[in-house]
Amino acid sequence: MSGIAGWVDHRRDLTREGQAASVMTARLSARGRHGEGLWTSRSAVFGHRSDALDTVGAQPAVIREHGRPIAVITFDGVLYNASELRSHLAADGRRGPLATDADVVLRAYLRWGHAVAERLEGLFAFAVWDVRTSELLLCRDRFGVKPLSYLPLPGGVLFASEVTALAAHPLVSTELDAEGLCSVLAQVRRPGHAVLRGLREVRPAHLVRCTADGIVERRYWALEARPHTQDLPRTIETARGLLDEAISREAGAGTPAVLLSGGLDSSALTGLASEVAGTAPRTFTVSFGGDAAAVPDRPFAQAVVDRLGCDHREILVEPGELTDPLTLDAVLEAKDFPSPFGDKNLTPYLFYRQVAAHTPVALSGEAADAVFGGLISEQERASSEHRTFPWIERARTFGMTHGIGNGLFDEELLREVEYASFCAERYQEAVDEVPHLSGAAGDDRRARELDYLHMTRLYEQAVNHSERLGAAAGLQVRFPFSDHRLFGYLFNVPWRMKSFDGRDKSLLRAISKDLLPASVLDRPKVPFPITYHAGYKQSLATRLREVLEDPGAPVLPLLDLPSAWKVVDDPGLLDRGGWLGRADTEMVLQLDGWLRSRRIRLAL
Known part of the structure; x- marks a missing residue:
């Protein structure tokens, strides 16, 4: 939970360019x-922004030989196998600290080179x-x-945890073209873009090598199609064992803390964490004040x-926290990307902020x-007509x-930027990636495709959402x-086992049946x-009116203005389809705020 940034240039003397790098790094706050x-x-x-967990060792971290630096790292994250790697590296005879995860990765790079990724x-x-x-x-x-x-730059590369930091660099032109707009609206991007x-x-699962001769990408891990040979009891047992191991690695020592919603997923996690740790977890649930x-x-x-x-x-x-301008700005800054999720962004941020105090x-x-x-219906699996996600x-x-x-x-704008074609191309691109078993039946192939789409494209939206907030x-x-x-194993479990009792997530229910109340x-x-x-719905209508009345609002050229004004005049339209009616307005407000704050120019 840190921010990293940097600039490599084989043509410039970067010792004279500290200001630009410092501004990039500062934007990772x-x-x-x-x-x-900063290391120059x-x-x-290289730049690094630290969080409260960074108690030992400064970053960027440097390893020297004979008094001269030979390798530098800026690192964000946590290693679950750091102890194992330390035991390997302690005997390699190379000097250098192994106190932090950054130290371990840097030493591992010096030991194994580009093959380091597979070991992490x-x-x-x-x-x-x-x-x-x-x-x-x-x-x-x-x-x-x-x-x-x-x-990529002529002669170099800029990099950062967030696009916000890259956009702060004077060599970066912040333009949103037709493909970029489609990416925002579809919440799906062309891989690598x-x-x-x-x-x-x-x-994900890639490393990128950047030299004076160019840039080369390599994938170091992927989901693979393998025959599943275990019966149902053994499948349940194996999945349970993999989950226990994952929880043990990620929870660490002591009493685990779990974000408990009361749904099956978080409840199963709570029960399993209790078993693995041998003690009841600390749990946290969100609720709304007032008459929300x-x-x-x-x-x-x-x-x-x-x-x-x-x-x-x-x-x-x-309720007042959800309309606080400081909260709105903080969430937009955290997401680094506009989305239609509105208070589904705001509430987790406020929730996490209070959980962090404990x-x-x-x-x-x-x-x-x-x-x-859990996101696949029988109808979707059986259907032979598939055109998009x-x-x-x-x-x-x-x-x-x-x-x-x-x-x-605006419908005409969506046609001009070829939004429908963009979605179709991204969909086909994803489907073409799916590994299949030779001779698999049509419905089994479709179930595997649906699993892959959710495990990759939709998963990326959901987990990045939570990590950033x-x-x-x-x-x-x-x-x-x-x-x-766990992903690799369950990707190959047939659909009939995942829904063996006619319900979604049958395996997860079987894994946790002795841990949870029947009601859950x-x-x-x-x-x-x-x-x-x-008050929240009224705030949405008010903010939308302010955008529509502002002739300089950057989002205006993209909108169907009569439809937008209807929402202002009749806030009841926000209730269309439950939460979905709000999403249209939330997306307009998010996109407008994002274009303004990053000073992004439309290049459609």
Whole structure:
């Protein structure tokens, strides 16, 4: 939970360019609020923003031989196998500290070179500058939980945890072109591409080598198709063992803390964490103050707490906090990317901020839906007509033709930027990646495709959402269901086993059946709670009116203005489809704020 940034240039003397690098690093304050470190040489500048967990060792970290630096690292994240790596590295005869995870990764790079990525387990993004070879290595964890973007330059590369930091550099042109706008509206990007023109992302499970001769990418891990030979009891036992191992690695020593919603995923995680740790976890549940809403999660969460004896806290979010301009700005800064999720962003941020006062690290049940098949319906699996991502198809059933949050954008504009073609291309691109078993039946192939789409494209939205909000709130959120061994195993479990009793996530219910109350095990899936406070909805209408009345609002050229004014004149339209009616307005407000704050120019 830190921020990293840097600049490599084989043509400039970067010892004279400290100001630009310092400004980039300073813009990472949402990821690291407790100090800044810079390391500068002629060809490379590395920056690092620290958080409250960085108690030992400064970054960027440097290893020297004969008094001269040979390698430098700036690192964000946590290694789960740091102890194992230390035992390997302690005997290699090379001097240098092994106190922090950054030290371990740097020493491991010197030991194994580019093969270091395969040996690392955890959540991480890092950059290594090899002084000996003048090579920059960028690397990201298997699921891309930790963000890392970069911009190729003539003679060099800029990189940073957040696009916000890159945009602060004078060599970066912040332009949103047609593909970038489509990426924002679809919430799906072309693999390896960021939203702003020219910017790139280090893809999950990839490393990027940058030299004076160019840039080379390499994938170091991928989901693979393998025959599943175990029967149902053995499958349940294996999945349980993998989950226990993942929880043990991510929870660490002591009493674990769990974000408990009362749904199956977080409740199962709480029960399993209790078993693994041998003690009841500390648990945290969000609720709303005033007359905002009755949170349906409360009785289910309480049933889990009573069953396990958890040290439980209910975190109260007051309605006024959701409309506080400081909160709105903090969340937009944290996300680094506009989205239609509104108070589904605001509430977790405020929740995490209060949880962080009690614990620096908390476990989340995020990703259980993706890995256990909880987002796939029988109808979707059996259908032979597939043209786009399933979550866009689901939105269409609620009358949202272009997906969630895009109902107030001009139809002619969407045709001009070829939004439908963009979505179709991204969908086909994802489907073409899916590994299949030879001779698999049609419905089994489709189930595997749906699993892959959720485990990659949708997963990236959900977990990045939580990680970024947690980092900004000072809470390190960890995701045991995101363990790559568990993902790889369950990717190959047939659909008939994942839903063996006719329900979604049958395997997860079987794993946790002896740990949870029946009411929780049988509870249908419900979305993250939202506020129904009248003041919040009125705030949305007021803010939308302010945008529409501002002739300089950057989002105006993109909108269907008559439709937007209808929402202002009739705020009841915000209730269309429950939360979905709000999403259209939330997206307009987010996009406008993002364009303004980053000074992004439309280049459509």
